[in-house]
Amino acid sequence: MAKRARSKRILATNGDGEGYLSGQLLIATPSMQDSQFAGSIICVCAHSDEGAMGLVLNRPMEGLSFDDLLRQLDLEPVPAQRSIRLHQGGPQEGGRGFVLHTNDWSSEGSLQVGGDLALTASVDILKAIASGGGPRLGLLALGYAGWGPGQLESEIEANAWLSVSPDEALLFGEAHDAKWRQAFAKLRVDPLLLSAAAGHA
Template sequence: MPTLLQKHEGYLTGHCLVAMPGMGDPRFEGTVIYLCAHTAEGAMGIVINRELEEISFPDIVGQLGIQPTPFCDDVRVQFGGPVETGRGFVLHTSDYQNEGTLSVDDSMALTATLDVLRAIASGDGPMRVIMALGYAGWGAGQLDGELKGNVWLTVPADRQLVFETAVKDKYTTAMGRLGIDPRLLSENAGHA
């Protein structure tokens, strides 16, 4: 099955966006966003470093009529972005697939159905997951304009950064992969 990355080469599907200091939008300051799709028509991603302390995964599945189990205890809920914040999205390893799964690349996928929540609760879900409420979205050309305006840096994504790095460390880890110490960046961009 072809993945989005194979269909749309030259775009940043499967990469992470890293917010530049002083970007001007408090919803995205200090964020790392995993891009699930990026095409000429627009882009969609999940913020992977903003944990929501006030809501738990067992609470969410319980509200949906799914019996919480010990498998639910380790899943943390994150702010995925400001679009459709009442809707859940599960970014996960590609070992789980169903009809509603979007394969991002060979190692990661996105599912936004109750089936994945049931699978997680039963212990049959993906090996690694991020449960996100909402997503970040851009219209045609919007993200490309923000990239040209130095709003975001980009870094290739992998399982370690997305799933295994502590939430609080993802921003500095992503910057470090680019050889950047975020404390040394200026909030002002310039052009020569």
Template sequence: MTQDLNLSGAVLIAMPGMGDDRFDRSVVLICAHSDDGAMGLIVNKPAEELAFSDLLEQLDIDGADEGRDIRVHLGGPVERGRGFVLHSGDYDSPGSMTIEGGFGVTATLDVLQALADGGGPARAILALGYSGWGPGQLEEELARNDWLMLPQAEADLIFAEDAGGKWVSHLRALGVDPLVLSPAGGRA
């Protein structure tokens, strides 16, 4: 089923009325996709109650005065206690996974220490949890019109400061006016 379709680096944009409140107006960067399923990170749902500095303190990571402060997001409903740093492709460590389109994701403490010390990737967000799909599940959701898909992520949209505007900006990148979207899909 997915042999000819690799969605790594694609962006899913939740359609209105998809039926799952956890993904309402979500923008998801697909990090991995294979016959075994898919894994992605929501990039537009900030974790308002948690700052990066709070997380570093919880993990006993000391930073330098010039340490960086990155945004913390809710990456999805699976394993919310696990953190993933989604970053630009200029950072690589033994624990990094490359994502199509010049992105990477790292789930090891070394990237957090690098950021706390003022280094690390040029662009980054921290996602708590991830979005996961079993074999064929994502393809079924796409066929049901639960998601629109932007075939290749754009870094300026993924790392934009305005998390609340990412859903609209990704729709516009597809040439879709959010005001004309209907929760009902159809086939001709």
């Protein structure tokens, strides 16, 4: 993929305009050329004419637990009273954390993603979860996927992505290896047929 946008300005937008995909899920099609995103599902957290930002939903992080992260950030309590799953959110800024969560909890810096979702990038939400509170459902992503102006639209036109409305199983379910096919099933599309069509283009 082409050079990706940084998130700072994009996160300041709400992406509620017509034709934008904030709050929707992107499914990588079999024609996806970027190996970093093959077989991935991404929740689009912000989308505007300035670009887009999203988090990969089906790449759980190995070797780092929520308690490990709390220790690194010097947050209490450890062990946590509640835990949250860690994900590889995308190739941009892998040391930066974002919590995608149900909007029954928010802080001053939370971004409403669309529907019943919010995005929070402050340690307040980690403290709340560790103390047994916080949102009903959520995932913690390290890094993100970003697109510059018009880039995501171009990739969709090139059939690299399909979009589908989110549900809790795709957003927060633990069947990560099955999510890609579950997303296609929701569209009633067989990815094998898409692959065959791409091969005969």
